[in-house]
Amino acid sequence: MKHAPNILTMPRMALSLFVFVALATVAGAVPWDAGTAGPALYRWAFAAFVVASVTDFFDGWLARRYHAVSVIGRILDPIADKVLVCAVVLGFLTLSRGPLVVIPLGLILFREFAVSALREVAAGRSIALPVTRLAKWKTTLQLTAFGALIVVHGWAVFGLGPAAPWQADVGAIALLAIATIVTLITGFQYGAQAARALAADSA
Numbered sequence: 404m405k406h407a408p409n410i411l412t413m414p415r416m417a418l419s420l421f422v423f424v425a426l427a428t429v430a431g432a433v434p435w436d437a438g439t440a441g442p443a444l445y446r447w448a449f450a451a452f453v454v455a456s457v458t459d460f461f462d463g464w465l466a467r468r469y470h471a472v473s474v475i476g477r478i479l480d481p482i483a484d485k486v487l488v489c490a491v492v493l494g495f496l497t498l499s500r501g502p503l504v505v506i507p508l509g510l511i512l513f514r515e516f517a518v519s520a521l522r523e524v525a526a527g528r529s530i531a532l533p534v535t536r537l538a539k540w541k542t543t544l545q546l547t548a549f550g551a552l553i554v555v556h557g558w559a560v561f562g563l564g565p566a567a568p569w570q571a572d573v574g575a576i577a578l579l580a581i582a583t584i585v586t587l588i589t590g591f592q593y594g595a596q597a598a599r600a601l602a603a604d605s606a
Contacts, residue, residue, distance in 0.1 A: 412458070412479045412480055412483045413479070413483075414458065415455045415458045415459060415483045415486075415487060416482075416483050416486050416487075418451045418452075418454055418455040418458075418487075419455055419483070419486045419487040419489075419490040419491075420486075420490060421447075421448070421451050422448050422451050422452050422455065422487075422490050422491055422494055423490035423491070423493055423494040424494075425444050425445070425447060425448035425451070425494070426445070426448050426491075426494030426495060426497060426498065427493075427494050427497045428441075428444060429441050429444055429445045429448070429498070430494075430497035430498045432497040442557075442560045445557050445560050446557070446560060446561065448494070448553070449550075449553050449554070449557070449561075452487075452491060452549065452550065452553065453550065455487050456487070456546045456550070459483070459484060459487065459542070459546070481534075484542055485515050485519060487546075488511065488512075488515055488542075488545055488546075488549075489512060489515060491549045491553075492508045492511060492512045492549075493512070495508060495549070495552060495553070495556075496508055496509075498556060503576050504552065504576065504579065507579050507580060507582075507583040508579075510583050510586070510587060511545065511582070511583055511586050514586050514587060514589075514590040515586075517590060517594075518589075518590055518593050521593055521594065521597050522593075524597070524601075525597050525600065525601070528600075528601065530597070530600045530601065532593055532596055532597055532600075535589060535592055535593075537585065537588065537589050537592070538589045538592075538593075540585065541582070541585045541586050541589050544578070544581060544582040544585055544586075545582045545586065547578060547582070548575070548578040548579040548581070548582040551571075551574065551575035551578050551579075552575050552579060554567075554571075554575075555567045555571050555572055555575040558571070
């Protein structure tokens with residue numbers, strides 16, 4: 404069981420790539436045409452997203468349950484998380500929803516890249532930025548909001564009706580707004596944490 408968490412992490416990256424390519428294909432943002440396979444491809448993208456999200460929980464649980472925490476796991480797990488988030492954000496942005504969706508997704512993408520860059524700078528100074536409890540909840544909120552967006556956008560594709568009711572639409576946007584706020588808060592927390600650590604290191 405020692406390597407089980409890493410065995411789950413690697414397929415998560417592959418599934419993330421598939422989610423992006425599938426959503427982009429459905430949106431017509433790639434050189435080839437999905438044609439009549441579009442609805443099925445969209446459903447497969449959602450299924451891959453769900454599996455990737457579930458493995459995100461289980462690889463962490465297995466690592467803690469069997470004390471299988473490793474250096475490679477500590478490196479790969481956050482990378483896999485960001486790859487999944489960025490894949491869904493970029494893939495969904497190709498579907499060109501309104502500003503209530505596009506702007507929050509853009510802010511989430513900006514935060515993920517900014518924190519990754521911050522970690523690189525801190526690591527170069529041998530400064531660690533521990534993951535906060537709120538940051539762990541952040542990922543869960545993001546994935547829940549993304550799942551809701553995919554379902555609402557593809558309401559007819561999933562056979563739920565001709566169009567999503569306004570309650571579902573508002574609910575998905577509300578989840579995205581909450582996820583975005585928490586995402587930005589954790590970004591500021593990491594920024595403040597890094598600033599204090601770098602100031603102390605320079606003193």
